[in-house]
Every structure is written in C-alpha cells, then in structure tokens.
Amino acid sequence: xxxxxxxxxxxxxxxxxxxxxxxxxxxxxxxxxxxxxxxxxxxxxxxxxxxxxxxxxxxxxxxxxxxxxxxxxxxxxxxxxxxxxxxxxxxxxxxxxxxxxxxxxxxxxxxxxxxxxxxxxxxxxxxxxxxxxxxxxxxxxxxxxxxxxxxxxxxxxxxxxxxxxxxxxxxxxxxxxxxxxxxxxxxxxxxxxxxxxxxxxxxxxxxxxxxxxxxxxxxxxxxxxxxxxxxxxxxxxxxxxxxxxxxxxxxxxxxxxxxxxxxxxxxxxxxxxxxxxxxxxxxxxxxxxxxxxxxxxxxxxxxxxxxxxxxxxxxxxxxxxxxxxxxxxxxxxxxxxxxxxxxxxxxxxxxxxxxxxxxxxxxxxxxxxxxxxxxxxxxxxxxxxxxxxxxxxxxxxxxxxxxxxxxxxxxxxxxxxxxxxxxxxxxxxxxxxxxxxxxxxxxxxxxxxxxxxxxxxxxxxxxxxxxxxxxxxxxxxxxxxxxxxxxxxxxxxxxxxxxxxxxxxxxxxxxxxxxxxxxxxxxxxxxxxxxxxxxxxxxxxxxxxxxxxxxxxxxxxxxxxxxxxxxxxxxxxxxxxxxxxxxxxxxxxxxxxxxxxxxxxxxxxxxxxxxxxxxxxxxxxxxxxxxxxxxxxxxxxxxxxxxxxxxxxxxxxxxxxxxxxxxxxxxxxxxxxxxxxxxxxxxxxxxxxxxxxxxxxxxxxxxxxxxxxxxxxxxxxxxxxxxxxxxxxxxxxxxxxxxxxxxxxxxxxxxxxxxxxxxxxxxxxxxxxxxxxxxxxxxxxxxxxxxxxxxxxxxxxxxxxxxxxxxxxxxxxxxxxxxxxxxxxxxxxxxxxxxxxxxxxxxxxxxxxxxxxxxxxxxxxxxxxxxxxxxxxxxxxxxxxxxxxxxxxxxxxxxxxxxxxxx
Numbered sequence: 001x002x003x004x005x006x007x008x009x010x011x012x013x014x015x016x017x018x019x020x021x022x023x024x025x026x027x028x029x030x031x032x033x034x035x036x037x038x039x040x041x042x043x044x045x046x047x048x049x050x051x052x053x054x055x056x057x058x059x060x061x062x063x064x065x066x067x068x069x070x071x072x073x074x075x076x077x078x079x080x081x082x083x084x085x086x087x088x089x090x091x092x093x094x095x096x097x098x099x100x101x102x103x104x105x106x107x108x109x110x111x112x113x114x115x116x117x118x119x120x121x122x123x124x125x126x127x128x129x130x131x132x133x134x135x136x137x138x139x140x141x142x143x144x145x146x147x148x149x150x151x152x153x154x155x156x157x158x159x160x161x162x163x164x165x166x167x168x169x170x171x172x173x174x175x176x177x178x179x180x181x182x183x184x185x186x187x188x189x190x191x192x193x194x195x196x197x198x199x200x201x202x203x204x205x206x207x208x209x210x211x212x213x214x215x216x217x218x219x220x221x222x223x224x225x226x227x228x229x230x231x232x233x234x235x236x237x238x239x240x241x242x243x244x245x246x247x248x249x250x251x252x253x254x255x256x257x258x259x260x261x262x263x264x265x266x267x268x269x270x271x272x273x274x275x276x277x278x279x280x281x282x283x284x285x286x287x288x289x290x291x292x293x294x295x296x297x298x299x300x301x302x303x304x305x306x307x308x309x310x311x312x313x314x315x316x317x318x319x320x321x322x323x324x325x326x327x328x329x330x331x332x333x334x335x336x337x338x339x340x341x342x343x344x345x346x347x348x349x350x351x352x353x354x355x356x357x358x359x360x361x362x363x364x365x366x367x368x369x370x371x372x373x374x375x376x377x378x379x380x381x382x383x384x385x386x387x388x389x390x391x392x393x394x395x396x397x398x399x400x401x402x403x404x405x406x407x408x409x410x411x412x413x414x415x416x417x418x419x420x421x422x423x424x425x426x427x428x429x430x431x432x433x434x435x436x437x438x439x440x441x442x443x444x445x446x447x448x449x450x451x452x453x454x455x456x457x458x459x460x461x462x463x464x465x466x467x468x469x470x471x472x473x474x475x476x477x478x479x480x481x482x483x484x485x486x487x488x489x490x491x492x493x494x495x496x497x498x499x500x501x502x503x504x505x506x507x508x509x510x511x512x513x514x515x516x517x518x519x520x521x522x523x524x525x526x527x528x529x530x531x532x533x534x535x536x537x538x539x540x541x542x543x544x545x546x547x548x549x550x551x552x553x554x555x556x557x558x559x560x561x562x563x564x565x566x567x568x569x570x571x572x573x574x575x576x577x578x579x580x581x582x583x584x585x586x587x588x589x590x591x592x593x594x595x596x597x598x599x600x601x602x603x604x605x606x607x608x609x610x611x612x613x614x615x616x617x618x619x620x621x622x623x624x625x626x627x628x629x630x631x632x633x634x635x636x637x638x639x640x641x642x643x644x645x646x647x648x649x650x651x652x653x654x655x656x657x658x659x660x661x662x663x664x665x666x667x668x669x670x671x672x673x674x675x676x677x678x679x680x681x682x683x684x685x686x687x688x689x690x691x692x693x694x695x696x697x698x699x700x701x702x703x704x705x706x707x708x709x710x711x712x713x714x715x716x717x718x719x720x721x722x723x724x725x726x727x728x729x730x731x732x733x734x735x736x737x738x739x740x741x742x743x744x745x746x747x748x749x750x751x752x753x754x755x756x757x758x759x760x761x762x763x764x765x766x767x768x769x770x771x772x773x774x775x776x777x778x779x780x781x782x783x784x785x786x787x788x789x790x791x792x793x794x795x796x797x798x799x800x801x802x803x804x805x806x807x808x809x810x811x812x813x814x815x816x817x818x819x820x821x822x823x824x825x826x827x828x829x830x831x832x833x834x835x836x837x838x839x840x841x842x843x844x845x846x847x848x849x850x851x852x853x854x855x856x857x858x859x860x861x862x863x864x865x866x867x868x869x870x871x872x873x874x875x876x877x878x879x880x881x882x883x884x885x886x887x888x889x890x891x892x893x894x895x896x897x898x899x900x901x902x903x
Contacts, residue, residue: 004347006367007306007314008214008262010338012689013224014300015232016204022231022444037152037465039094039194042087043137045072045115045124049080055119058085061156066163070156072126072176075183079128084135084187086154093140094150098189100174103132112138129178135187145244146196146237149412152465153190160184167484168410168464168477191479192465193412196238197286200231202444206300207692209338217255217262219305225442226251227266227301229414230460234273236286236294243270243297246322248315249414251440252379252422253305263379263418265314266303267322271688273298300689304341309379311415312543313365317341320363322689329683332673334690339697340673354540354667366539371547373655374635374729375558380426381419382553383546387516388420388478391509395502396483396494398427398557400474403606404435404454404613405489408469410461411478414440417458420478425456427557430565430636431615432622432629449473454614496606498599501563508556516549540667551655558654559643562636566644569637569830571595572624575840576818578848586617589624625844626837633833638729729832730797737796750793757788761800765807774811778804782816785823798824802835809842815849817842 046052046060054060061070061084073079101114103125108114114134115124127133140148157163157171160183165171169188176185203224213219224232229249246269253262273296275288283289286296302321304314321334337359348355348369357365385394388411400407401424409424411417421439425432436448436455446463448455450470461479469475475484485493494502571591575583582588596607610616622629639654677698726734741747764781771777781804788800801824808817821839824831831839 004307005342006308006310006345006347007304007342008216009219009223009303009305010209010342010692011205011219011223011227011303011305012207012300012692013203013227013232013266013303014206015201015234015298016206018202018204020202022200022202037192037194038088038090039150039152039192040086040154041089041092041094043095043098043115043135043154044085044119045126045135046083046085046118046120047080047122048083050122052118052120052122054085055087057089058087060085061154064157064163065155065166066157066161068158068161068163072156072185073128073182074158074177074185075160075181076128076177077181079182082126084154084156093142093144094194095137096140096148096150096191097138098151098154098172098187099136099138100172100176100187101134101136102174102178103134105131108136109138112136126176127178128182131178133174133176133178143240143242146235146241147193147244149191150194151189152192152194155188157186157188158183159186165480165482166190167475167482168461168480169482170480191412193462196236196241198233198235199282199285200233203228203232203301209335209342209692209694209697211694217260220253220255220262222253222442222445223264223303223305224301225444226253226264226440227303228268228299229440229442230462231443232299234278234282234286234296234298235270236288237297239295241295246319247414248318249440250309250311250379250418252418252437254437260307261378262305262307263309263311264303264305265311265318266301267315267318268299268301269322269689270297270299272296302689308370310367311379311419313367315415316363317359317365320359325686325689328685330685331683332675332678333684333693333696334686335692335694335696336673336675336678336698338692343698344673345670346668348668352666352668355670356539356667357670359672364539366543368540368543373551374632375426375429375554375655376632377426377550377554378422379418380422380550380554382423382427382550382557383516384416384419385423385427386509386513386553388416389476389481389483391506391513392494393476393481393483394509395505397424397476398560399494399497400485401425401428401433401456402431402613402615403609404615406451406454406470406473407456408449408473408475409439409456409458409478410463410475411458412461413479414460416478421456421458426554428615429558429561430623430629430633431561431619434614434618496603498564498603501560505556505560509553512549512553512556548656551653555653555655558636558639562640562643565636566640567598568595568640571598572620572836574821574831574836575843576822578814579844584621584625584844586620590620623833624836624840626841630834630837635729637830637832726797726799730799733796750791753791754788754793754795757784757793758795758799760784761803764803768807768811775813778807778811778813778816781807782820782823785820789823789827798829798831798835801829801831802838805835805839805842809838809846812846814843814846817846 042058044055044058046054064070068074070083072082072084097112099109099112101108114136116134118124123132124134125132126135137151140150153169155166155169157165165186165188169190172187172189174186176187177183205221205224208219227249229251246267249266249268251264251266253264254260255262275283275296278286278288278296286294288294302318304318306314317337321337324330324334324337345357345365345367346352346355348367350369353369355367357367359365385397389397397407407424409417409421418439421437425437433456435453436451436457438445438448438455439458441448441457441459443460443463443466446459446467449457449459461477472486472488474486474489477483571594573589573591575589586592592611596604596611599607621627623633627633635654678696738751741751761781761784768774768777768781785800785804801820804820805817808814808820817839821831824835
C-alpha cells in the first residue's frame with residue numbers, strides 16, 4: 001500500500017463572526033477605475049431615413065469601436081440606414097443572449113424572440129438582399145438565479161473595414177449584409193453577472209480537519225480567500241429567484257518556501273441568512289426597508305487541499321457532501337465521509353493502480369495512479385487550453401509566456417482558469433515559469449496586477465465589471481476566445497516565430513481539436529458522469545481516452561520547444577578550471593550570442609527577446625547544475641536530438657500511456673464508510689452545511705489528540721537516485737543497442753564486454769571507499785576509461801563517466817573530473833543534464849589545489865619535464881647538425897666529380 005495520502009486538509013470557509021469588509025483595492029495612478037453596468041432589457045431596430053427616431057428611454061449604437069458609422073446596412077447603395085437601439089433597466093428580466101436569424105433557412109429557438117417589426121410598425125429586416133434577416137434575443141426567466149450572466153454591452157463592427165470585436169465581446173458569426181454589395185457587418189455583445197444588492201466581507205475559516213497542521217506544510221491562512229475569490233457575501237434576492245447551482249473552482253498554492261505546489265478543489269454555494277443577524281446599517285445596504293419581499297442568502301465553500309490534482313474525483317466528492325447537507329436523514333454523518341477520504345482511502349499503487357470507492361448505491365469515486373511521465377503536467381489540462389482558445393490563440397498564449405509578458409487570464413468559469421494556466425506554464429517545458437503565478441487570484445489580492453514584473457494570473461471575469469486593467473497587461477478571455485495585446489507588446493506575436501515549426505504545431509493542434517469536436521467532448525468543465533454502478537471500467541476508460549488526448553497535445557508543444565532549442569547543447573560552456581566571481585552567471589555558462597546567430601535570420605528578434613528572460617536564465621542554470629529537473633531535461637535533450645537528426649517520424653510518440661502508465665489494471669474496491677463508534681439509532685439531518693464535529697470522524701480508531709503526521713500514509717519519501725543507475729532514456733538506449741548488436745557476433749561480444757565494464761564501474765564507489773589510497777584508485781578508474789576508449793567498446797551511455805565524476809566530487813579531485821569530462825566529449829558524447837550537473841557540482845564544490853601549496857612530487861615532475869624538454873631540443877639540434885654536415889660532404893664530392901669529368 002502506498003504511503004501517500006489522497007488529500008491533506010478539508011476546509012469550510014464563509015462568513016465568520018468578524019464580518020470584516022473587503023478593503024478597497026488601491027492602485028498607483030489611475031490605470032484602474034471602478035464602474036458599474038445596468039443590464040440591457042430591450043433592443044429594437046430603427047430606420048432613420050424612413051422617419052423613425054430613437055424610442056424614449058432607448059440608446060442608439062451610432063458608431064463602431066473604430067469610429068465608423070454603425071449602420072447595419074453599411075456600404076449598401078439602395079438599402080436605407082439601419083441602427084440598433086437598446087434599453088437598460090432593472091424593471092424586467094434582462095436579456096441573456098442575442099442572435100441572428102436567417103428567415104427561411106433556420107428555425108427560431110423555442111425560448112427566443114425575434115424582432116420582426118420596428119417600434120413604428122415597419123419590417124425589422126436588416127438584410128440588404130432579398131432574403132430576410134432578423135435579430136433575435138433570449139430573456140431571463142422570472143425565477144432565474146440572481147447571478148446568471150446577462151447582456152450588458154452591444155456593439156456593431158464592420159470587419160471588411162478592419163474592425164475587430166472589443167475584448168471580452170462575443171461575436172455573432174452571421175453577416176447581416178448578405179447581398180452582393182455592402183460591407184461585412186456583425187453584432188457583438190458582452191455578458192456579465194449582474195448581481196442583486198449585496199455586502200461583501202473577507203472570507204473566514206469556519207472549520208477544518210485535521211485540527212493540527214501536518215509537518216510537511218501548515219494550512220495556508222489564505223485558503224478562505226481562494227475558496228471564495230469574490231468574497232463572502234450577504235445577498236438580497238427577489239422572492240421568485242431560484243437558487244443557483246453550486247460552483248466548482250480549483251486553485252494552486254505554493255508552500256514550503258514556494259518549492260511545492262498544493263492543489264485546492266472547492267465547491268461554493270448559498271445558504272439562508274437570518275435577518276435577525278443583520279444590524280440596521282446592513283439592512284439599509286441591502287434595501288430591506290422598501291417593503292419588497294426578499295430572500296436573504298450568504299455564500300459558503302467547502303474545500304479539499306491535496307498535493308495531487310484529482311480535480312474530477314474531488315469535485316464529485318464535494319458535490320456529494322453538499323447534497324447530503326440538503327437531504328436526509330442519513331445514517332452516516334458528513335464528518336465520517338471526510339475522515340474516510342483523508343485517512344482511510346489508500347493512494348493508488350503500482351500493484352493496484354485503480355481504486356474504486358462506493359459512497360452509496362448511486363455515487364462512486366474513482367482514482368488512478370498518476371502517470372510516471374518524464375515531463376511535468378501536474379494540474380494542467382491541455383484539452384481545456386485547446387478547446388477554449390483554439391490552435392491560433394493557444395499558440396499565441398505560449399508565445400506570451402515564453403517572452404515573459406504580463407498575462408491575465410479571465411473567465412466566468414473558475415475551474416477552467418487553473419487548468420489553462422497550468423497548461424500554459426507546462427507548455428513551455430523545458431523552461432519553467434518562475435515569476436508571480438496565481439491561476440485563480442482572489443479579488444482581495446488583485447493589486448498584484450499592477451506589479452512591474454511579469455506575471456501569470458487568472459481572475460474571475462467579474463473583475464472587469466469593477467475595474468479596468470492596466471494598459472500594459474495582455475488579457476486572454478477564455479469565454480470568448482479573444483486576446484488583447486498592448487501596442488508596445490506587439491513583438492510577442494506569432495510572426496516572429498520560425499515559420500516551419502509554427503506551421504507544424506498549428507496543423508497538429510487543428511487536427512487534434514477536430515478530433516475532440518468529433519468525439520463530442522465539451523470545452524467547459526462538467527462533472528464526470530456517474531454511470532451504471534456495475535460498469536466499473538467506465539470512469540477509467542473515459543479518463544484513459546482523455547489522458548491519451550492530453551499527452552498528444554502536450555507532445556505537440558514538446559516537439560515545438562525541442563525544435564526551437566535544437567542544437568542548444570553545442571553552446572553550453574562547461575567550467576574547466578577553478579571557479580571565480582561570475583562563473584555561475586548564465587553568460588558564463590552559455591554562449592548566448594552564438595546561439596542567437598545560429599538561428600534563422602527571420603526569427604533572430606524572437607530569440608533575442610527569449611534569451612533575455614528570467615526563465616531562460618533559470619533554464620541554463622538548471623541545465624548546468626544539479627536540480628530536480630535533471631531527468632526531465634535529459635529526456636528533453638533526447639527528444640531534441642532525435643528531431644533535429646531526423647530520427648523520429650511524425651507518427652512516433654515520445655509520450656504515451658503504454659510506455660509511462662501502469663501495466664496492471666487491477667482495481668481495489670472499497671465499500672462506504674461504516675458506522676463503527678457512532679451512536680446507535682441516531683440519524684443526521686442538516687439545514688445548512690455543519691461545522692465539523694471531529695468526534696464523529698472515527699471515534700476509538702483515530703484519537704483527535706494524535707497529530708496527523710503520526711497517521712499511516714502521511715509521508716511520501718522519494719528514494720534517492722543513485723548516479724550508477726541509468727535514466728529511463730539511457731535504459732531505452734541500452735536496450736536498442738543490445739537488439740541492434742545481438743545478430744552480429746563481433747558487435748555482441750563488444751556489447752557484452754562493455755556491459756562487464758559498466759558493472760565494474762557500478763561497484764567502483766564501494767571499491768574506492770574500501771581502498772587505502774582512494775586517489776590512486778580513482779586514477780586507476782580513469783585508466784580503465786581510457787582503455788575502454790582504446791578498445792572501442794564503451795557503453796552507449798554516460799553511466800561510467802558519471803560515476804567517476806561523482807567520486808571525484810566526493811574525494812575532491814576536480815582536475816581529474818575535468819579530464820574525465822574531456823574524455824567523455826572525446827567519445828563524441830554531449831553530456832546529458834544528469835552528468836553535466838554532477839560535473840559542475842564537482843568543479844564548484846571540490847577543493848582545487850593552490851599554486852603555492854604544491855607537493856614535492858609535482859615540482860620534481862615539472863623539473864623532470866624541463867630537463868627532458870631541453871634534452872630533446874639538444875638531441876634534435878645535434879641530429880640536424882649531423883644531417884647538414886652529411887649533406888655538405890655529399891655536395892663537395894659531387895662537385896669534385898664534376899671537375900674531373902670536365903678535365
């Protein structure tokens with residue numbers, strides 16, 4: 001059984017006793033200002049040329065965002081001018097959607113209305129051709145929830161004149177001008193959540209389990225803010241308003257000095273609020289004295305914190321607990337289910353990679369062992385990234401992150417923000433985002449948006465109903481698939497990227513997106529279907545298909561980054577002498593100028609921006625020194641080498657479930673929690689979600705006084721990686737070499753010999769530790785390496801050299817480590833990230849011999865070399881003199897012979 005826990009904390013957040021109002025967000029300057037919107041309740045069409053004016057109480061859209069005339073028949077010759085008018089108010093249900101109907105080709109939706117006539121009785125056809133085109137709208141129901149998104153802004157754009165939809169506006173992709181003449185005119189609208197009268201307070205921690213902090217990380221005090229990012233509210237609803245559905249959200253926190261991520265899954269919902277709890281000032285703020293019959297509600301959230309992003313499973317569990325608080329009676333209390341998840345359910349293991357938990361006869365939880373991938377993907381959903389932004393904007397987002405821009409994601413769906421932000425951060429692998437990162441930023445912490453440094457933030461789109469963002473922020477709307485890039489940031493566009501690799505990535509993403517659409521997967525997050533309780537494989541099969549698509553998209557980005565960084569290892573600058581000041585600077589470790597010059601001239605500007613980023617400098621540092629990314633970077637080097645060398649086909653996969661998933665499909669079935677220790681005959685009924693009673697968790701089995709760290713299954717201690725072990729890439733390389741040499745006797749003999757030497761080097765650390773003269777033993781090991789090279793039967797990896805370099809570090813032999821490293825390069829190997837990091841660790845940490853403290857043997861060796869050098873020079877001079885004398889005597893004899901012949 002695994003020693004890892006499914007979840008660490010269960011938290012209840014909401015309105016506490018302090019009732020501390022949310023502080024006004026203060027920003028320097030006037031880049032952000034507050035504003036409010038009144039929903040649109042009516043729209044109409046008028047023809048001024050036919051004598052129709054703007055109806056009383058209406059406003060008219062006279063100009064497009066770019067200043068053009070907002071004539072719906074713009075550019076038409078014989079069609080009269082046509083304008084759209086709108087009316088705002090709160091006296092009737094607002095408009096929730098706007099559409100365009102091609103009469104005769106489409107049918108009007110059942111809950112929609114078409115504007116067939118103008119306020120003056122004329123036809124409201126807005127088409128300049130023969131076929132009729134009408135504008136339609138959908139109105140909210142009388143019993144609609146108070147926070148339903150409604151239309152608050154409308155605009156007209158003329159795309160043939162260069163108009164584009166304003167940011168956060170949804171474009172209706174139906175041209176209003178269908179005739180031969182005229183421009184392309186489209187309608188756009190913006191939706192916002194217009195809430196009723198409310199008071200916003202700081203969320204507080206109402207209850208938690210366990211009561212004590214675990215040693216790995218304490219419960220962050222900011223958790224309530226992330227559970228309710230828009231604040232804890234008291235709201236006055238209309239008597240006819242229905243209660244909205246619970247909203248699922250996810251967030252990411254950094255703990256342990258920002259070295260570890262914790263994933264939060266929360267469900268927020270509303271509960272009744274007693275008017276007796278309000279003072280006179282609060283009643284006035286909620287307009288409770290106007291005689292109208294209103295319902296008072298306050299919001300609350302329940303949350304799970306875990307080191308693992310089991311978002312789907314946690315959502316189903318939290319929704320089940322919320323349903324329990326609305327129904328009853330129950331034989332098992334809510335607290336028992338909380339303790340069951342946190343303390344009893346085992347983590348999926350290699351022997352039992354699937355865990356199925358039955359909560360009741362209709363609801364079950366399914367857990368699968370996380371894939372052992374060589375690249376990070378914790379919490380990321382590349383499918384959400386692609387389906388919400390499309391291939392073009394998804395690629396644009398990656399470019400913005402690569403060039404370290406101020407990126408602000410926003411959506412009305414809080415669960416999508418974390419998935420897309422994590423995918424954007426993981427999509428730039430092997431680079432790692434190190435700037436401020438808050439995928440779901442609470443309203444109380446939004447002042448970070450004015451930070452002078454790059455950031456990657458996610459906010460609820462209702463933030464824009466309250467404030468305008470700074471002008472230097474790149475805003476990405478996940479609901480309307482729009483990206484706003486400031487003019488001074490236009491260099492971060494796709495045109496600067498290498499054209500061939502960009503075209504390949506765009507094509508791949510388009511094919512995957514089409515496959516997802518054909519499969520009918522929704523681009524928005526929906527709870528996983530519960531299905532038939534007898535169909536135990538339904539959840540796992542669905543997740544396997546989704547994971548396969550996830551890895552396919554992630555591999556597309558991996559190939560893209562590998563192509564961008566192809567050949568970068570040729571520009572790494574290894575340290576070969578005692579380090580001095582500035583030796584660890586990125587410019588001392590990497591030939592930046594040479595790398596940029598080696599790229600295509602058309603994309604030099606992009607690489608110029610890239611190499612100046614913090615994430616690139618951190619990448620060079622992690623690639624040059626020992627880090628927790630060594631194995632992943634070694635995998636990236638393998639991918640980059642294969643792609644640049646043309647050794648891989650487009651159909652071959654680097655990331656797949658068959659290679660990195662569990663080979664077993666065994667499933668562990670768990671029954672619902674039992675009633676052990678509970679009072680007999682007691683049933684539990686709730687009017688609101690209760691404050692946790694820890695005595696009901698597991699009385700007698702888990703005493704409350706026990707610290708959670710003492711519970712089984714708390715700590716996850718990773719085994720220490722031995723440098724004599726091969727990485728996954730080296731293992732695959734060795735297997736391929738063995739298969740290639742098996743049919744040729746001579747090559748197989750050399751392969752067996754190389755394997756024997758590898759075994760010898762695997763035992764070398766123990767041999768050195770038992771040796772009386774470790775330095776001499778290390779020199780013997782280096783001699784064996786040289787003999788391997790002379791025999792041309794070296795292993796096809798770097799394990800032997802890595803072991804030698806590590807031993808040089810332990811026994812302070814940096815000069816010998818340099819010689820071993822040069823021997824490795826002489827074999828034609830470019831050291832992978834693991835070996836390269838160990839080498840630099842040796843060069844930096846080992847004690848280099850001082851020039852003034854050399855041993856007598858070294859000095860005598862130098863003197864011997866000088867004497868031998870002088871002797872060799874003297875011998876060479878004597879040899880030259882004898883040859884010249886011999887040549888001169890031969891010449892004299894030839895001259896005498898010539899004289900005799902003449903005589």
